Amino acid sequence: MNESLRNIWTILKRELTGYFASPVAYVFIVIFLLLNGFFTFMLGGFFELGEASLSRPFFNWHPWLYLFLVPAAGMRLWAEERRVGTLELLLTMPVTAAQAIIGKFLACWAFLALALALTFPVVGSVYYLGHPDGGAIFAGYVGSLLLAGSYLAVTVATSAITRNQVISFILSVVICFFLILAGWEPVTSLMVRWAPAGLVELVTGFSVMPHFASFQRGVIDFRDLLFFASVIVFSLFGTSVILRGLRGA
Amino acid sequence: MIDVENLIKEFGPKRAVNGVSFTIRRGEILGFLGPNGAGKSTTMRMITGFFPPTSGRVRIGGHDIAEEPIAAKKLIGYLPESAPCYSDMTVNGFLRFTAELRGMRGAQIDAAVAKVAGLCFLEGVLHQSVDTLSKGYRHRTCFAQSILHDPEVLVLDEPTDGLDPNQKHEVRQIIKRMGQTKAIIFSTHILEEVEACCSRAIIIDRGTVVANGTPAELKARAETAGSVHLRVRNVAAETLKSKLGSLPVAGRVSLQDNPDGSLSARVFPRDKSTRADLSLSVAQTATQSGWSFDELHTEEGRLDDVFRAITLPDSVKNRE
Structure with a gap:
């Protein structure tokens, strides 16, 4: 294995075991699953909708659910290193800051992926009750994971x-x-009333919503993938700039 | 092994380190002294590549830390000032993690961890979480991390801080032993430590090196260095003062009454050239005059005094 991959793997492993060494991980997963269940079956009207699809009752809530849960999962990644002083230890090891950032990001993302994977009973229910479009569910999960990754990358940067x-x-x-x-949608429809079309388009261009919506519909479009990838890369790059800055470069 | 050239570090308008240069060869242990806030930790952070310097360069074993950071960092073992450890890991897990980052694998890791755990007396707590350790253990865990890969260069920021006297002794022994084959720099506030382990010492004050030499050389810079101390009984102060003061090799003589009724005289040499003969002349005078004395020795000078003389701001000195 190549040296930088090995370093990323070592850091990833440490971060992941760190999650499971404390009750935080289990508490997080339980809350995530409970909220998912509550939103899907109570607020989402899973049964009332009468359609064998996860798009509206399940994935629709994810941007809002992640809004609080992903920052909660990722907030400690660099902040804790800085508070305890291990940042100095980590960055004087023969690893680059980029390797450390990627390792930490991937560890937390893998943890979120695990939490997301544990929602499989919802998929089971929908298959039991009807004949859903498997491709759409798959696309929904991919989109949800990318959405979580984008939020997480932002959190990685803010925690630095x-x-x-x-x-x-x-x-x-x-x-x-x-x-x-x-x-x-409620915000953009307000904006359309007074702002020129170009401005509306520019602002919505920053949003995860339209991109996530196409995954929800079951479409995996290259442009949407590119959007999420660029949010992640940009934020992680920003993190490296922040880390360099706080060391006084 | 360590080449530091004209290092400067500025934090905003404040210059924390102002043109520090020194070299440490293999087999040398350098004691890094200075008052709090003198720039010791900042300098060490630049040596280890944590802080990029504002200007100047650091080379570790020929590798510039700014241009080849990975190659340089591989040679360094570093103990940061607060001895930070990942608190959510066990001691064993933490040491294995750092071993992996140091590029060790499998059996190599087992051997290295077992070795440093023995050296630093960590066997009993290997499977305890770092969270639950006392400060001394946590400190030694971080120290163990720094010597785990048997580095060529050791940078230790206050390695004995917060340890009990036995642990301090142990750590000093390890440093001394490793110093035979490695280049070591460590900072400390404990001046005896410098005398005990260092082959050379640097004193830094307000960001600049103000003294650089062997502990003996530094001690010789003390005001009292070279003076002869004589303690007598039943001798009148005036006789003592006039007899000793009239010696051709002697300069100033100061007297002091001791609580037990004896009298102490401190004879300073007239100048540097008379230093060597002074103690002999004083001894001869004492025996010829038939004084009964129970103490006679030449003062080597104390590092504390040198340290204070060099680093105290003038305003404080005048007050004393």
Whole structure:
């Protein structure tokens, strides 16, 4: 294995075992699943809709659910290192900052993926009750995972800004909230009334909503993949700039 | 092994390190002294590549830390000031993690962890979470991490801080032993430590090197260095002062009454050239005059005094 991959793997492993060494991981997963169940079956009207699809009752809630849960899962990634001082230890090891950032990001993303995978009973129910479009469910899951990854990348960056996890959490929620609102239908329909079409398009271009919506419909489009990938890459790159900045370069 | 050239570090308008240069060869242990806030930790952070310097360069074994950071960092073992450890890991897990980052694999890791656990007396707590350790253990865990890969260069920021006297002794022994084959720099506030382990010491104050030499050389810079101390009984102060003061090799003489009724005289050499003969002349005078004395020795000078003389701001010195 190549050296940088090995370093990423080592950091990823440490981060993941760190999650499961404390009750935080289990609490997080339980809350995530409970909320998912509550939204899907109570608020989402899974049964009332009478259609064998997860798009509306299940995936529709994810941008809002992740808005709080993803920053909660990722807020400690760098903030804790800074608070305890292990940042100094980590960055004086023979690893690059990029390897450390990617390792941490992937670890937390894998953890979120695990939580998401544990929602499989919902898929089971919909198959038991009807004949859903399997491709659409798959696309929905891919989109949901990418959505979580985008929020997470933002959280990674905000957690590098401060040694205080709460500040990191709040900043991240605010930025992710913007990523939702900029393209959320009620907001855009308000904007259309007064703003020129170009501006509306520019603002909605920042939003995760239209891109996530196409996954929800069952479409995996290259442009949507590119959007999420660029949010992730941009945020992680931003993290490396922040880390370099706080060391006084 | 360590080449530091004209290092400067600025934090905003404040210059924390101002043109520090030194070299440490293999087999040398350098003690890094200075008051709090003098720039010791900042310098060490630049040596280890945590802080990029504002200007100047650091080379570790010939590798520039800015241009080939990975190659340089591989040679370094580093103990940061607060001895940070990942608190959610066990001691064993933490050491294995750092071993992996150091590029070790499988059996190599087992051997290295077992070895440093023995050296740093960590066997009993290997499977305990770092969270639950006392400060001394946590400190030694981080120290163990720094020597795990048997590095060529050791950078230790206050390695004995927060340890009990036995642990301090142990850590010093390890440093001394490793110092025979490696280049070591460690910072400390404990001056005896410098005398005990270092082959060379640097004193830094307000970001600049103000003294650089062997502990003996530094001690010789003390005001009292080279003076002869004589303690006598039943001798009148005036006789003592006039007899000793009239010696051709002697300069100033100061007297002090001791609580037990004896009298102490401190004779300073007239100048550097008379230093060597001074103690002999004082001894001869004492025996010829028939004084009964129970103490006679030449002062080597104390590192504390040198340290204070060099690093105290003038305003404080005048007050004393």
